Amino acid sequence: MVTGCAQSKGVATLPLVLDIICLLPMLYIIHKAMPENAAPKKVSKYHHELRDPVHIFVHFDSDERKVVNSRPLQRLRYIHQLALSYLIYPGATHRRFEHCLGVMELAGRVFDVVTSQENVTDRIRESLPQIKEPNELHYWRRVLRMAALCHDVGHLPFSHAAERELLPSGWNHERLTQEIIYSQEMQEIWMRLTPPLRTDDIVKVALGPAKAKSLKFSVWETILSEIIVGDAFGVDRIDYLLRDSHHTGVAYGKFDHHRLIDTLRILPSPDTDEPALGVEEGGLQSAEALLWARYLIYMQVYLHPVRRIYDIHLRDFLKAWLDKGRFLTNIEAHLRMTDNEVTSGLLAAARRKGSAGHDPACRIVKRGHFRKLYERNPLDVQENSEAASVIFEAAEREFGSANLRFNQYPAKGGGHDFPVLQSDNRIARSGSASTVLLNVPPITTEFIFVTPEKRDKAVAWLESNRESIIKRRGRKNG
Amino acid sequence: MDRLKKTALLTALAENLRKKGCWCGETHLQKATYFLQALEKVPVGFDFILYKHGPFSFELRDELTAMRADGLFDLNQQWPYGPTLIPTPKSKLLRQQCSKTLQKYKRQLNFVSDQLGKQNVSELEKLATALYIRIEASSKTETQRAKYLHSLKPHVSLDDSLEAVKTVDGIVKLAKSASA
Secondary structure (H helix, E strand, O other): OHHHHHHHHHHHHHHHHHHEEEEEEEEHHHHHHOHHOOOOOOOOEEEEEEEEEEOEEEEEEHHHHHOOOOOEEEEEEOOOOOHHHHHOOOOOOOOOHHHHHHHHHHHHHHHHHOHHHHHHHHHHHHHHHHHHHHHHHHHHHHHHHHHHHOOOOOOOOOOOOOOOHHHOOOOOOHHHHHHOOOOOOHHHHHOOOOOOOOHHHHHHHHHHHOOOOOOOOHHHHHHHHHHHHHOOHHHHHHHHHHHHHHHHHHHHOOHHHHHHHHHHOOOOOEOOOOEEEEEEHHHHHHHHHHHHHHHHHHHHOOOOOOHHHHHHHHHHHHHHOOHOOOOOOHHHHHHOOOOOHHHHHHHHHHOOOOOOHHHHHHHHOOOOOEEEEEOOOHHHHHHOOOOOHHHHHHHHHHHHHEEEEEEEOOOOOOOOOEEEEEEOOOOOEEEHHOOOHHHOOOOOOOEEOOOOOHHHHHHHHHHHHHHHHHHOOOOOOO | OHHHHHHHHHHHHHHHHHHHHOOOOOHHHHHHHHHHHHHOOOOOOOOEEEEEEEEOOOOOOHHHHHHHOOEEEEEEEEOOEEEEEEEOOOHHHHHHHHHHHHHHHHHHHHHHHHHHHOOOOHHHHHHHHHHHHHHHHOOOOHHHHHHHHHHHHHOHHHHHHHHHHHHHHHHHHHHHHHOO
């Protein structure tokens, strides 16, 4: 019978089942002991991420973490991104460190977009063979991100404030950056990578042709450096606009950078066919917004008159406080000097009468800064391009140079000229495709400041004499 | 050379180029100033490197922007070419102020404008790069210089590079005989 047969089979298999149950713990132990089934050991991660208020996450790998953890990068935790701007915009206490991480994050994103095979035409592949080679792309992506990380390591305490007067002739923060990238400490990192990175490549991409003049750039290297320091779409600029806007609370610096990055392309220049960084037509408005954002935040934040006079007081303090009035340019001394050391000296000098730099230190710490007397304006410039200079010279004669300071930010840069890929696949110049770009005004200011004690008298004097001073010009120059 | 004289020369150069029919964008002024400085030895004191479309000076770019801010150049749209730099009426006053300097370099300004005024951006790139190479590698033959130009600017064919090298050699000869 089928049923009886089944029952007898069930009885016969019972001891076997029991045996198996008894053996289960042993089998479990053997199973766990096999290497492939062992509980995963705590191994170190290769990919890491940090939270960031602007980009949400910044991603990096263990090789990049070696650079992040290096002394030059860690020092940037103690260099304010906007110098003493936090005395005007209290939120602006962010540091160069997070800016460099942001620049690395954005540089990687731009690289991935512009080298993505569907975004590259055959014509560009022919001109830039690196784009066809996965190993080359891997190498240059790494160079680009490392260069982005390092692009600001040469900054002096309080970033840009008066570096020309506080460094020996021929030095600036870019040269210090270059020296640090070439230093033994950093070379050891570059050499141990697989493949090792050529230091010249990192310097070129970090500084660009304008600052690394001794090095020759290929078209490909020029484009990569433009990704970081380019005037039109450089991620250095994109990050600082967004970050400074976020921390100062000044909304003007914001624009649709996601759209801009997604539409960036390497395109042939319309006149010469030379490949250059450009944008798809659909991203033109975000490119316009970037350039306007830059203009507005310069006028609102970076060129705020009180920030400018604090820069001058800080320079005056440093000239008195530093040994021989200059920062040292050897790397060890540079790495030891941060905003913390300077702030500590500043506070001490403000407390102690007669100490080096006491007066400018008090002007910063006790908010006794010089007041704005005059600011460059279109009406006066139309009459005389040198209006601010001639007023300053006359004011110096009237009130003495100790009571006055002159500050100038000359118009510079360009960068509104780039190729635009139109929807019909033609390439246009940005200047033809956008009237908005043509109308972004050059950024420039000139200020004259006077001591608070002389301010009222100086204002009255200027009101009576401004026109005659400005018109006093036209002498033959030759 | 002080800034006033330098800016007067730049507006005069732009005026001259425009008279020759040039639409005078920034690239035209960059390359013409390079010829003025490197070939005609007018001491405008800009630092040129090989960059976009050949020799390029970031200092000159900054100066042109500063001149716009000072109301010496207007930036206008020239369809379909792109922005063109137009000297303003205010720049005329500047040229009057610096008339001696302009008189001193009149021949050089005219020579450069004659040679480059009718060239388009693509031609200017080739010629200016060929001059840069001639100065940097003066001992090299025409063919060697053409190969070098092609290696620096792969989008310029070898034939076009050779033609540019020969044209520049001709311009250099002319400049020498004009200044003799």
